[in-house]
Amino acid sequence: MKKHAPSDAPWPDRPEFLAMPDSLREYAEWRQFGKEAPLFSIGECPRSIYFIVRGEARLRRHSPEGTEMVMQRARNSFLAEASLESAAYHCDGIATEAVLALAFPVADFRIALAECPNFRAKWLSHLMREVRRARAQVERQGLRNAGDRILHYIETECPSGQLLLSQTRKAWAAELGLTHEALYRALGKLGREGLLRVDGPLIEKLNRTKP
Amino acid sequence: MKKHAPSDAPWPDRPEFLAMPDSLREYAEWRQFGKEAPLFSIGECPRSIYFIVRGEARLRRHSPEGTEMVMQRARNSFLAEASLESAAYHCDGIATEAVLALAFPVADFRIALAECPNFRAKWLSHLMREVRRARAQVERQGLRNAGDRILHYIETECPSGQLLLSQTRKAWAAELGLTHEALYRALGKLGREGLLRVDGPLIEKLNRTKP
C-alpha cells in the first residue's frame, strides 16, 4: 500500500476487502476525486478496480435523449466489478460526492484472485450478490407504477423497512428510473394513503396492505 | 454422470461447461421438463445448479398485479447462477419449451469451484458477463420509449444487427417489459420509419439515424 494514505481514512470492513491478500494491498494506490469527477469513462480500457472507501461513486449511462440511468451505487464497496475482464468500460464511473478510493491494478487483482482461495471465495460471493442486486433492479424497473417502485426499493434495499435516504430525492428518482416530479407526487400519495411515513430523509414502509 | 443420458443430447460447448472437472460431472443428473414445467420455485432452497442443454428455461417473477418479468433466459447455459449461495430462490425457474437439463448438486459444485482453477476462472468470467447483461437490461428498461427498447435489445444482444427471434413476439414483449400490443405497434412504426426490417422471425436493424 502506498505510504501516503489519508490519516483519517476509515479502514474498509467489507469481507471481500478484508480477505484480500497483503500482496495485492501492496499495489493499491490511494486516489481522491471531487464531486462529479469521473473515475473512468465509457469506452476506456479498465486499468484499475476501485474500492470506494469514503463517499459515493456511481456507475451510470445516458440514453441518447439524455436521461440518466444509474446502474450501481458504491459506498464502502467495489465499483464496476465486471470490468475486471472487459476490454472497455460499459458505463461512466462518477463520484457523486467527495470520494476516497483505493485503485488496484487489474493484472495484480487477477493474480491475487488466482492465488488466494479465501479472497476468491469472497469475490465470488460478491459477484453473485451483484447479480441478484441487478436483477432486483430489473424487476423494479419493470413495475409501471411509481409507488410500486418506491415500495419495492424499500423492500429490497432496506430489510428493516426503514430507508434513511443518503442522497437527494432528485438523485433517488434517477435511480428509480423516474422524474423527480413523479417521485415527489408518488411519495405524497403513498403518505396520504398511509402506506409510507415520510419524515425528512427517513422513509418508513408501513405494514398496511393496499386497498 | 448418470448412465441414462438421452442419446441425442448435443454436448454443451460453453467454456464454463467444458472446463468443469470430471469429478463434478460424475454427480450430474439428467432431467427433462415439459413446456411450462417449473425447474424450481421462488422461496425453495437451491439444491441444484442447472445447465440447460436443450430447449429454453427462464428466470421470472410476477409483480403483485400479475405482470410477468423475465430476469434471465437460458439456452445452452447455466440458469440461476446466483443461487449457488442463496438460502432460497428469488425467482421461479420455468421451462418455456421442452427442456433437457443437467442438474449439479450445489455442494459438489462449490467443491469443484474450490479445487479446479480452470473451471473457477471460467465461472468467474461467466458471472461477470451475467452482471453486465443484467445491467444492460436495467438500462433498457430505463428507456421510456418502446421503439428505443427494441433497438437497444438488438444492439446489445445481436452484434450482427440481426435478430432471429427464437420466441413468440408476445414472450419477447414480456422480456422487454412491454405489453404485446405496444411491441406490435412499435415494430410497425420502426418498420415504416425505415429503422428496422421485419421479415417474419428475422428482425434487422438498419443503420439509419433517427430523424
Place this chain on the structure above:
DNA sequence: CGTACTTTTGAATCGCATCAAATCTGGTGG
C-alpha cells in the same frame, strides 16, 4: 375441422413526462 393461441388493429383511459413556476434550503461572500 376445431380449438387455442398468437398476431394485428382500434378506441378509450390513465399515469408519467414535460414544461412552468413558486418556495425552500444550504452554502458563499460581502
Place this chain on the structure above:
DNA sequence: CCACCAGATTTGATGCGATTCAAAAGTACG
C-alpha cells in the same frame, strides 16, 4: 449577520405514449 445564489423541493397544467379492453384475422396442432 444578512443578502444572494444555485440547487433541491413542491405544486400545477398539459400532452403523449403505453396500458387496457375489445375484437378480428391469422396460425399451429391435435
